[in-house]
Amino acid sequence: MVKLESPVIVLNFKTYSQAVGEKAVEMAKICEEVAAQGIDIVVAPQIPDIYRVASRVNIPVFSQHVDGAGAGSFTGHITAEALRGSGSAGSIINHSERRLNIADIDAAVQKAHESELITILCTNNVNTTAACAALSPDFVAIEPPQLIGSGIPVSKADPGIVTDSVKAVKQISPGVRVLCGAGISKGEDLKAAIELGSEGVLLASGIIKAKDPRAAMQDLIKLI
Ligand code: G3P
DSSP: OOOOOSSEEEEEOTTOGGGSTHHHHHHHHHHHHHHTTTOEEEEEOOGGGHHHHHTTOSSOBEESOOOSOOSSSOTTOOOHHHHHHTTOOEEEESOTTSOOOHHHHHHHHHHHHHTTOEEEEEESSHHHHHHHHTTOOSEEEEOOGGGTTTSOOHHHHOHHHHHHHHHHHHHHOTTOEEEEESSOOSHHHHHHHHHTTOSEEEEOHHHHTSSSHHHHHHHHTTTO
16 A cells, blocks of 8 residues: 655546546646655546556556445446556545445445555545544545635635544544645645645645646645
């Protein structure tokens, strides 16, 4: 299992047309270039692009989703075993744009860990953060859905949700690490997120939709 050192930056490609197919490889190569400056950057392309991206870069490639299904008759499910074999080092689970119920989340986390995939469990408030921490993922990522894509960073708009989430996680599962996301795009947003106690950020539009993603990534890491 790859070791992610704080601060961790997770770039979620979502289904943005700027980061699909060969453009996903180009975006991942930009992240690889910036990561060479000594920071752990994870990329999360669409599932069909995982193998293509993982074969062309040396930074961790995560899936945007994994199911709790195992081998057998589970048509259309995404298994942890197949993701591992495609070169995934981990998976985001329960993103607000790909919500699961608690039983499916628990199954997905367990199957992911059986295949040595690192798990980032997304939550939307302090209560769900506390509940998800009890499922022992590697990371919990607090992301208020109303700020996603807004360009208004959670570290500025709602710092309390980050500090309270960190507190809740440390009370329930001290070994679980906390990320935050939504509206993060600049170096000051990342610095603020770290000062609030998180170990890194999840982000998407601020980089993927930037005129110059390389410059946007450089700006993101300039203060750490
Ligand atoms: O997974 C991170 C994502 O939901 C945040 O989106 O566009 O606000 O950076 P964005």
